[in-house]
Amino acid sequence: MIYQIHNSPDQYTLPLALHLFGLNHRQEPIRRPHGMLCYQWFYCVNGRGEFIVNNQRSIISEGQGLLIYPRVSHIYQALTPDWTVHFFGFGGPLCQEVLTVLQMHETGVYHFSRPEVFIDHIRRLHELHQKKCSGKTREYSKECYAFLLDLSSCITRINPSSYVDADDLITAVIFYMEQHYGRDISLDELAGVVGLSKEYLCTLFKKTMKQTVMQYLLTIRISQARTLLIRFPEKKVQEIAKLCGFESPSYFGKKFKQETGMTPDAFRKKLG
Structure with a gap:
């Protein structure tokens, strides 16, 4: 399931803003020659997929995920029929600085030593989305920052498994x-x-x-x-x-x- 976030005008005054998130999404093949306009974090729940960027190919299995920077040409697609992911997309004027400080320097595949971090935060986003209340834009921003902060302590960059010939x-x-x-x-x-x-x-x-x-x-x-x-x-x-x-x-x-x-x-x- 994919959820688009319709933020209020004050999102433009916030350092981070949530744009979308997905929960238990059966991932379809994606080819983006121009990339996305926002940053994206993915976590593999089931199955296996492949990610291709800059002539490099990586395999993504359960317990692994990927970070994609904006406007980066990329492909990702399932290698097994059950490839399922959680993900969230975000932006904001301080995204680059925050990611740099948190050692999330570039697009790539990462291993999660504590997968429950991603899973718990995605569930919190879903719970927040279900609530009928005002001021959600700021709550999304807070949760997005907490999400990134917690992820930074449990991720390790994985080198590409192969170069595409x-x-x-x-x-x-x-x-x-x-x-x-x-x-x-x-x-x-x-x-x-x-x-x-x-x-x-x-x-x-x-x-x-x-x-x-x-x-x-x-x-x-x-x-x-x-x-x-x-x-x-x-x-x-x-x-x-x-x-x-x-x-x-x-x-x-x-x-x-x-x-x-x-x-x-x-x-x-x-x-x-």
């Missing part, structure tokens, strides 16, 4: 482009597919493939266009262009000629 990441990106070349695809979308930042994906792709991501996507589109021009002689060139992800027929013609040395019409006549 660069070839596997590039293969996944290429496969995605081959499946979706017929529509607009952004670098942000492709980065989200593999849980990397846009900048890191571009660097990794160029290093591995010796060309940019967009150059490779153009190659896929032109290759598909060559096939479709011959396979469907009844379709107009502008139809083929649109099927291959080109909104502008003139741009399609220009790029097609650059790649093949002839216009789409000339290609069709020669090989049709």
